[in-house]
Amino acid sequence: MAGRRLSREKRRLQLLDTAMAIVRSEGADALTLARVAEEAGVTKPVAYEHFETRAGLLAALYxxxxxxxxxxxxxxxxxxxxxxxxxxxxxxxxxxxxxxxxxxxxxxxxxxxxxxxxxxxxxxxxxxxxxxxxxxxxxxxxxxxxxxxxxxxxxxxxxxxxxxxxxxxxxxxxxxxxxxxxxxxxxxxxxxxxxxxxxxxxxx
Incomplete structure (x- = not known):
C-alpha cells in the first residue's frame, strides 16, 4: 500500500535506484523488469508500465x-x-x-x-x-x-x-x-x- 502513495515520477526514480542497486551487486545480466519489481515491492505491471522492456529500463539507466x-x-x-x-x-x-x-x-x-x-x-x-x-x-x-x-x-x-x-x-x-x-x-x-x-x- 505504501508504494501506491508515490507519485509517478518518484516511483520511476525508485525503480531506477532499485535497478542500479541490482547491477551494482549482481551485474547487468541479473537485471529484469520482474526482478526490479520484486525488489522494489511493486507488481510487475508497474515496472512494465514505466519501462515496457528490459532494453527500455537499460536505456533509462543510461x-x-x-x-x-x-x-x-x-x-x-x-x-x-x-x-x-x-x-x-x-x-x-x-x-x-x-x-x-x-x-x-x-x-x-x-x-x-x-x-x-x-x-x-x-x-x-x-x-x-x-x-x-x-x-x-x-x-x-x-x-x-x-x-x-x-x-x-x-x-x-x-x-x-x-x-x-x-x-x-x-x-x-x-x-x-x-x-x-x-x-x-x-x-x-x-x-x-x-x-x-x-x-x-x-x-x-
Missing part, C-alpha cells in the same frame, strides 16, 4: 547517468571556467569523477545496451551530446574549424571513456586519468587551432 554527467560538467563550468586550461581541467575532472562515483555500474549498463539490437543510436546520441558540451565549452577560448570541431570532441570523449574505465578498474588512479584526459583534450584543441591558423595564413 540516460540518467548521462544527465548526471552533463549536469556536473555544466555546473562546474558555470562556476569556475575562466580560461581554456581551466575549462579542460573542469571537463576532465567532471567526467572522471562522475564515472568513478557511479562505479562499474555504468560500464555494465553500457555493455548490456551495446549487445541489444537497435540501441546503437541511443549510445551515439549520448556521446554526441557530451561532445557538443565539450565543443561549446572550449570554443569560448579557442577557435576550432567548424568541419573538425565535433569530430575532434567525439575523439576526446572516447578517450575519456577509456581512461575512466581504467580508473574504475583500478588500473589508473583518479589523478592519472584526469591528467591524461586533460592533456589529450588540450593537445587536440591546440593542434586543431594551430592547423587552422596555418591554413588561413598559407598563400593559396
Amino acid at each position: 540516460r540518467r547517468v548521462d544527465d548526471q554527467q552533463t549536469e556536473a560538467a555544466t555546473t562546474a563550468l558555470r562556476a569556475r571556467a575562466r580560461s581554456l586550461e581551466e575549462t579542460v581541467r573542469i571537463l576532465a575532472e567532471a567526467y572522471i569523477d562522475c564515472v568513478l562515483h557511479i562505479g562499474k555500474e555504468f560500464g555494465a549498463v553500457t555493455a548490456a545496451l551495446s549487445s541489444i539490437a537497435g540501441t546503437e543510436e541511443l549510445l551515439r546520441e549520448g556521446r554526441e551530446r557530451y561532445a557538443g558540451l565539450y565543443l561549446r565549452a572550449v570554443e569560448r577560448f579557442a577557435s576550432l574549424p567548424a568541419s573538425e570541431g565535433m569530430t575532434l570532441m567525439l575523439g576526446v570523449v572516447g578517450a575519456a571513456e577509456a581512461l575512466a574505465r581504467e580508473a574504475t578498474a583500478g588500473r589508473l588512479s583518479r589523478a592519472e586519468a584526469v591528467r591524461a584526459t586533460e592533456r589529450i583534450m588540450l593537445g587536440a584543441v591546440n593542434a586543431a587551432g594551430y592547423a587552422a591558423a596555418e591554413r588561413e595564413t598559407t598563400p593559396r
Whole structure:
C-alpha cells in the first residue's frame, strides 16, 4: 500500500535506484523488469508500465547517468571556467569523477545496451551530446574549424571513456586519468587551432 502513495515520477526514480542497486551487486545480466519489481515491492505491471522492456529500463539507466554527467560538467563550468586550461581541467575532472562515483555500474549498463539490437543510436546520441558540451565549452577560448570541431570532441570523449574505465578498474588512479584526459583534450584543441591558423595564413 505504501508504494501506491508515490507519485509517478518518484516511483520511476525508485525503480531506477532499485535497478542500479541490482547491477551494482549482481551485474547487468541479473537485471529484469520482474526482478526490479520484486525488489522494489511493486507488481510487475508497474515496472512494465514505466519501462515496457528490459532494453527500455537499460536505456533509462543510461540516460540518467548521462544527465548526471552533463549536469556536473555544466555546473562546474558555470562556476569556475575562466580560461581554456581551466575549462579542460573542469571537463576532465567532471567526467572522471562522475564515472568513478557511479562505479562499474555504468560500464555494465553500457555493455548490456551495446549487445541489444537497435540501441546503437541511443549510445551515439549520448556521446554526441557530451561532445557538443565539450565543443561549446572550449570554443569560448579557442577557435576550432567548424568541419573538425565535433569530430575532434567525439575523439576526446572516447578517450575519456577509456581512461575512466581504467580508473574504475583500478588500473589508473583518479589523478592519472584526469591528467591524461586533460592533456589529450588540450593537445587536440591546440593542434586543431594551430592547423587552422596555418591554413588561413598559407598563400593559396
